[in-house]
Structure formats: structure tokens, C-alpha cells
Amino acid sequence: MTVFDRTVYRLIGRIPPGRVATYGQIATLLGAPRAARAVGFALKRLPAGSPVPWHRVINARGGISLRANLAGMLSQRILLKREGVRFARDRVSLERYRWPGPHRRPVVRLPALERL
DNA sequence: ATAGTGACCGCGT
DNA sequence: AACGCGGCCACTA
Numbered sequence: 001m002t003v004f005d006r007t008v009y010r011l012i013g014r015i016p017p018g019r020v021a022t023y024g025q026i027a028t029l030l031g032a033p034r035a036a037r038a039v040g041f042a043l044k045r046l047p048a049g050s051p052v053p054w055h056r057v058i059n060a061r062g063g064i065s066l067r068a069n070l071a072g073m074l075s076q077r078i079l080l081k082r083e084g085v086r087f088a089r090d091r092v093s094l095e096r097y098r099w100p101g102p103h104r105r106p107v108v109r110l111p112a113l114e115r116l
Numbered sequence: 117a118t119a120g121t122g123a124c125c126g127c128g129t
Numbered sequence: 130a131a132c133g134c135g136g137c138c139a140c141t142a
Contacts, residue, residue: 060126
């Protein structure tokens, strides 16, 4: 569990039910627009049982990215549907469900300078 | 310090 | 619209 991970989890924790955010969006809000893959990596390491709503994070195409994990893929879809997010051909309309982000302007720090 | 990996992304076929 | 590529960042070994 790294500092980056926790920062990611904290932000994701603010996504309200029924809304979604993309990996890239999370990265951008964190101040590192191109760290989308790193966000995915952080989520992969998310401890089971965490209160973090990981299922509200999807890829830029509105789809679910858990390729190697069929079970996880299905559960994510189910969790979203349970919150009212509708799927159309394995995809959700980002235009419709995208989380605007914490209206707070500055957003979380940690561009990429968390060196010890 | 170096190289390899991936729950990504955008652009060009 | 679906693929293929190359680029990117943080993490690991």
C-alpha cells in the first residue's frame, strides 16, 4: 500500500452511487493526467473488503476493464446496475453517468513528486 | 539505477 | 466500430 494508492482510494471514495469515473479521469483529478494505468494498478492492489467503491471506475470507452477476471467483471457490472447505471452493449454512457469530480477546484496533490 | 509489467488512453488504420 | 501501436506513470524485482 503506497501513498499513491491511498490518494487514489480516497478520491474514488468520493464518487457517489450511480455515477462513474474513468481511470484517466481519476489520474487527471490527482494531477497526473497520464497516470491512468497506474490508477488501474492501484485498484488491482485494493485490499478485499475495503469500503472503496472500486466498481465505479471504468475505462475511457465506458466499458469494464477486468479482462483476466470474468467473475470480477460480472460483479462490477452487477454492482453498477444495482445503483441504477444502465448498460448498452457492455457499455455505459459516460456522457450520462460520469461523475463531474469533486467541485472543489485544486483537488488532491501528488503530481508525481512523492519521493522520500 | 535499470528493465519489465499492466483493472489505461488516444490516435491512426 | 473494432484493432493495433506506442507512450506514460507508478510499482517491483
